[in-house]
Amino acid sequence: MALKKILHIIPTTDFGGITTMIVDIWTNTNKSLYHFDFxxxxKGQYHEMITQQGSKIFYEKYITEQGPLAYIRNIYRILKQQQYDAVHDHTGYRAVFTLLAARLAGVPCRVLHSHTNVAEEWNNKVILTLLKKLSxxxxxxxxxxxxxxxxxCFDKKPFEVIANPIELQKIECLSLEEKRRMKEELAIQDGDLVLGHIGRFVPVKNHSFLIELAAKLxxxxxxxxxxxxxxxxxxxxxxxxxxxxxxxECVRFLGHRTDILKLLQLFDKFLLPSQYEGFGIVLLEAQVCGIPAIVSSTLPREVDLNIGLLHYLDLNGEMDSWIQAIVTKNVKVDHQMICDSIKWKGLDAETITxxxxxxxI
Known part of the structure; x- marks a missing residue:
């Protein structure tokens, strides 16, 4: 098979669910058969890792800044110059302008990828519906x-579900000494119930709910x-x-961190009371680290490894049910069972790649 050149459209090259997913896939891709550009x-912290693997990254201004016509013209020019076999847009219903440029440039494979199930920032349902239909x-x-x-995103059109993968090789179990050192750095005392949340401070992540929980506890x-x-x-x-x-004295703000998989291993419980998540890759990471997670019932079930580590609860129900789940001790899950479940559900990076x-093709 001849080398296939694919151009991926991603929101950022910084750490985040979509970018982490595509970097894990690119790492596992047979580069003699496929080449990814972006x-x-x-520009974010994945920039060097991506370019070191031989990929080009074209940085564009937001469409709202440069206007749709200028954006379409720029993407069209890139596609014509680089001669891509496929364009893969990860921006969901916002993909209309990229995919239109790809269609005009004669790109035969144009992939629209939905990573979310809500358009929180859109109040105009007519425009949203039009954007989705045109995409x-x-x-x-x-x-x-x-x-x-x-x-x-696709309404009643047929589509394929391809879940976000987990790269098992990235999980390094902390030694007792490493745990002791990190707990000391974070001022975690013996007897503390350690709770964690990972996510941007935006409305959908529902941080205010977490603070209410902390106050009640x-x-x-x-x-x-x-x-x-x-x-x-x-x-x-x-x-x-x-x-x-x-x-x-109960709540600590850790800011942007690059050691997420190490931090997760310090938590007794991981909390994710999001109003929605497209997939929730951090829940997969928490389970692989063996950490029980308490999450809102609106979150997708595809991320659940079915090994007893995810506990779904209603955001509109009694907060006492969240507190009860937080203080209840969980049975430790064998690491081999976790790895077997990842493979069985086909969520390992090789299978998803x-x-x-x-x-x-």
Whole structure:
């Protein structure tokens, strides 16, 4: 088979679910058969890793900044100059302009990939519906990270579900000495119930719910440390809420971290009360680390390894049910069982890579 050149459209080259997924896939791809390049809108910490693997990255201004016509012209020029066999857009219903440029450039394989099941920032349903329809119209193949994400973006059109993978080789079990050192750095005391959350400070992640939980746990005399990992526009608002609820000694803001897989191993429970998630790769990472997670019932079930580590709860139900789940001790899950479940569900990076590359043939 001749070498296939694929251009991926990703929001950023910084750490995040979509970028991490595509980097893991690119790492496992047979580079004598497939070559990946990228268009992105923000330069981030994956930039060097991607370029070191021989990929080009074309950075574009947001469409809202340069206008759709200028964006289409720029993408069209890239496609014509580089002669790609496929364009794979990971921006969901926003993909219409990329896919239109690809269609005009004569790219035979145009992949529309949905990673979310809600358009939180869109109040105009007419425009949203039009964007989705035009994106689907200009695509030749439809992919979603979960059933819900596909139904949201593609309506009743047939699509393929290809879940986000987990790269098992990236998981390094912390030694007792490493755990002791990290706990000392984070001021975790013996007897603390260590809770963690990883996600940007944006409305959908529902950080205010976590602070309410922390306040109730403190009222009940339960010694907790809640670590919030990430950054974002609502961070200062949540810091203010922490002060108002008088839980400063219980809640720590860790900012942007690159050692997520190590931090996860310090947590007794991982909390994800999101209003929605397209897939929730961090839940897969938590399970691989053997950490029990308590999550909102709206989240996709495709991420559940069915080994008893995920506990789904209603956000609109009694908060006491969340507290009960937090304080309940979990049975330790054997690491081999976790690895076997990853393989059985086909969520390992090698299997997902083969599925995705088959789309380009």
């Amino acid at each position: 268009v992105s809108f923000n 689907v119209f200009n695509a030749t193949k439809l992919i979603a990270c979960s059933r819900k994400a596909g139904e949201f 403190k009222q009940q005399g339960i010694p907790i440390k809640l670590f919030l990992v990430g950054d974002g526009p609502l961070e200062q608002d949540i810091q203010l809420l922490v002060q108002q609820k008088n839980v400063e 083969n599925k995705l590359c088959a789309v380009y």
